[in-house]
Amino acid sequence: MTDNGKDFLRELHDPEAPVPPELQSSVAVTSFGRLLSTVYNWGRRNSIWPMAFGLACCAIEMIATAASRFDQSRFGMEVIRASPRQADLMIISGTVTKKMVVPIVRLYNQMAEPKYVLAMGACAIGGGPFKEGYNVVSGIDKYLPVDVYVPGCPPTPQALLYGFIALQKKIDQQMLTNPNSVPWYGRGPSEAVPLPILGPDVIDPRQAHMLRRRAGAAGQEAAASPAAESDLEAEA
Amino acid sequence: MTDQVPAAENLSPTDEALSVLQNQFPNAVRRDDRDGYSGIVVDPARLVEVATYARDSLGYDYLSSATAVDYLGKGDHLEMVYHAYRTTGGAALVIKAQTDREAATLPSLTPVWPGANFQEREAYDLMGIRFEGHPNLKRILLWEGFHGHPLRKDWKEPYYEQEQKPFDSRWPNGRVVRSEEHNPYGKNVQYPDDFDLDGYTSPAEAAVYEEMNLGVDIRSDLATERMVVSLGPQHPSTHGVFRMVAQINGETIQQLEPVMGYLHRNHEQIGERNTFLQNMPFTDRLDYFCSLSNNLGYAIAVEQLMSLGARYQPPTYRAEVLRVLMAELTRIVNHMVAIGFLLNDLGAFFTPMMYAMIERELILDFFEAVTGSRMMCNYMRFGGTAMDLPERIRGEANLVNDRVRDFNTMEFLRELILERLPRAVDQINEYLTTSEIVTNRCIGVGVLPRADAIALSTAGPVLRASGVAYDVRRAEPYSIYPELEFDVVVRDHGDIYDRYLVRIEEMIESLKILRQILPKLEETQGQPFFAGRGGIYSPRVPAGESYGRVENPKGELGFYIVSDGGQNPWRYHVRAPSFINLTALERMSKGYKIADAVGILGSIDIVLGEVDR
Known part of the structure; x- marks a missing residue:
């Protein structure tokens, strides 16, 4: 629990049912939902199991973070699991390529909820130095919901640890009683992210309607993409 | 084999090899006389012969690098460049073979130097040169079904701005616009005009298992079974996003093919x-x-x-x-x-x-x-x-x-x-x-x-x-x-x-x-x-x-x-x-x-x- 017991108790107070000041030292719980959420989150934030999943350069700094000098086990995160089924946190540690985004989305779908995604480094955030490359996805958030972004190329282990702390703070804010705070507190299973298809280029099934519309209006489409290019040229 | 190599300290290896090769293959070998270039240009029809001779008789037994260059607008040909060395040391013998850009075909040198295998596949993948006689010519870094060959000079990536940096949009005026905003899909993608999603099945995965006899094959007279397993690209022991597809009999590996390109970042x-x-x-x-x-x-x-x-x-x-x-x-x-x-x-x-x-x-x-x-x-x-x-x-x-x-x-x-x-x-x-x-x-x-x-x-x-x-x-x-x-x-x-x-x-x-x-x-x-x-x-x-x-x-x-x-x-x-x-x-x-x-x-x-x- 937090270092200061009083602070922790104050967290349990429900702002909608305030405790009179004279009772604050003896009354702890005014809301069962808040108590349950706090206990849930406390357990969850201190036992986040990352997936053993390295993509590129950042993965090496991720290993350095796990090694003895920086020691991420101080945060209860040292149990690095090779299987997505046992992992809570997916650290996208490196450049996401079009070829790799398919397995990444599949792995994300295989992870059991609650699950978090941390985008580590410039490439995972937005393509980084390789953004203009023909095989590079401009950031994993084009496909997956990202919880924490850790900038850097690569981020130092200290930066990654800061990202972990940010994630813990985020987990602290989640409420069991609020089904909208996170998908897994809602009713029913949450939807899987559709798998991208490796066609002539990578295809996001969520954009399939755009592709069809474009194929339908064969003539207009020819006008659309050169227009974008001519914009560029005009600026240049 | 390297003992028979004549010691020629004063002649550069290219000069020496050139004179030997020219005597051996008149009309098929010529010196690369462009400014700043070295090595020899070989007639594609006799490339395998020349390479075999260089390996066996001249001692160039180690192929270091094989790669392709697109000379669009500078002669309009594709050129394959081979750097061969002697394992006893010394400078390179640079062998080049040129081919037309439209119907780019060259003989494969895998029979001479098996180390050319992946490098020729890479040249096929990125430059579109077909290698005749290559045992397994398919894309290596990109996936089967990708449109075009991206290292050709006339191929443009989706975020294409200009041929060369510094881009005008960034320097000297520095009005940077996110590349996504210029793309109709908001992503780093482009599709050929005739592409139709309906009824499309991706050939990418199937190509990986090609010639692997996918499936399990149990024979009654055998105690073991033959099957194909895929390790990776997410596997704790593949050191990153590497993948191996192996055909195993029981636990014994019969055939193994590395599958890569999951970190191909151009x-x-x-x-x-x-x-x-x-x-x-x-x-x-x-x-x-x-x-x-x-x-x-x-x-x-x-x-x-x-x-x-x-x-x-x-x-x-x-x-x-x-x-x-x-x-x-x-x-x-x-x-x-x-x-x-x-x-x-x-x-x-x-x-x-x-x-x-x-x-x-x-x-x-x-x-x-x-x-x-x-x-x-x-x-x-x-x-x-x-x-x-x-x-x-x-x-x-x-x-x-x-x-x-x-x-x-x-x-x-x-x-x-x-x-x-x-x-x-x-x-x-x-x-x-x-x-x-x-x-x-x-x-x-x-x-x-x-x-x-x-x-x-x-x-x-x-x-x-x-x-x-x-x-x-x-x-x-x-x-x-x-x-x-x-x-x-x-x-x-x-x-x-x-x-x-x-x-x-x-x-x-x-x-x-x-x-x-x-x-x-x-x-x-x-x-x-x-x-x-x-x-x-x-x-x-x-x-x-x-x-x-x-x-x-x-x-x-x-x-x-x-x-x-x-x-x-x-x-x-x-x-x-x-x-x-x-x-x-x-x-x-x-x-x-x-x-x-x-x-x-x-x-x-x-x-x-x-x-x-």
Whole structure:
């Protein structure tokens, strides 16, 4: 629990049912939902199991973070699991390529909820130095919901640890009683992210309607993409 | 075979080979007489003959690099460039073959040099040259079904802005617009005009298993069954996003195919848009354990080209000392981590790795103090280095027992090189070399015979563990290696254990070099670390080609650069040791158990940033 017991108790107070000041030292719980959420989150934030999943350069700094000098086990995160089924946190540690985004989305779908995604480094955030490359996805958030972004190329282990702390703070804010705070507190299973298809280029099934519309209006489409290019040229 | 090679010290190998080859093949071989170019141009119809002759009679038994160049607008042909060497040392025989851009076809050289296998597949994938007689010609870095061949000069990527950097949108006016906003899909994608999603099935996965006889095949007379398994791209023991598709019988591997490209981030194409200096930080990200020695390889390749032009000043002595210091420290980092990873694969999960990482952290402290970055150092420049060693190493970010670090740099180095690292190498050697885990799982496993090691173009510790004393630092010396005393480590069995031992001994040799570097560092203190005025942002690179290579920790790293005299390379190719060493993976794994494949892969020591580029 937090270092200061009083602070922790104050967290349990429900702002909608305030405790009179004279009772604050003896009354702890005014809301069962808040108590349950706090206990849930406390357990969850201190036992986040990352997936053993390295993509590129950042993965090496991720290993350095796990090694003895920086020691991420101080945060209860040292149990690095090779299987997505046992992992809570997916650290996208490196450049996401079009070829790799398919397995990444599949792995994300295989992870059991609650699950978090941390985008580590410039490439995972937005393509980084390789953004203009023909095989590079401009950031994993084009496909997956990202919880924490850790900038850097690569981020130092200290930066990654800061990202972990940010994630813990985020987990602290989640409420069991609020089904909208996170998908897994809602009713029913949450939807899987559709798998991208490796066609002539990578295809996001969520954009399939755009592709069809474009194929339908064969003539207009020819006008659309050169227009974008001519914009560029005009600026240049 | 190399004994019969006539010793011709005064003739350059190309001259000598050219005269021999011209006598042998009149009309089929001619000298490449373009300015700044070297080597010979061979008639494609007789390419295989010429290559066979060069290998068997002239002794060029080691194919280092094979790559393609698109000369659009400069003759409108595609050119395949082969760099062949003798394993006894010396300069390259550069063989070129040209083909039409439309119907690009060349004979495959895999029968002559099996090491051309993956490199020809790469040339097919990225340049669209078909190789006749290639055993398995399919895309290697991209997926089957991808539209076009991206390294062709007339192919444009989705975020295309301009042919060459600096882009007008960013400099000098600097009105940057996010590339996504120009794309109708908001993503880095483009589709051919006639593409129809309805009824489309992706051929990408099916192509991986082609010729693998997918499925399970149980025969009544056999106690075992044959099946195809896929390891990766997400697998704890594949060192990143690498994938192996293996056909196994029971547990025995019958056929194994590496599947790569999951980290293909277009170094070469981006490199051709960049200016020469802009590529330096990109080389950091090739083999991200060894950013400093990658820098060195690229600097050497460009300096070779620059030396053709006027007003070129070679790097100063101080710069060379700094370069060797950095390269050898990098070698120790790499071998430490490689051994740690190998032990992970062998079952000693993460304990040796922790010890390796401690030493890595100490060396990284030094790198950070000198270059400003732990991993991506971006330190070398054409003609020297970016900066000198700092007087003191200090930093609040690096707390040891909650004290602020503050050391005299030379004292720090002296302690590191003379005490700390030898002790760490001894420790690893003592605990691991005779350990039962290591010996039982390594000795006699993953054997690569000497002849195959050469034929498959393996490099670095993999080649030297198979009994070939080939080290670029000795075979074609660069920097100040000729005046340094060290031995080329060779082992003869070619199994995992020997590759492991080669790495241990190379660390000891590196320490030997570093001990000789220390006094040189002190002698040259205060001397310029950059030739000329320093701070050259746009070096004059004359037109021509160069192939610069260094002995990276993982093997021979080569940069093939073609310049047209402008500010950007026309062609920028990386001969990545990890990529080409993987050609030998199937040969090493065949007949061993599937569990051994993991250890064999660990003993090759690949890094995906370099395999896929």
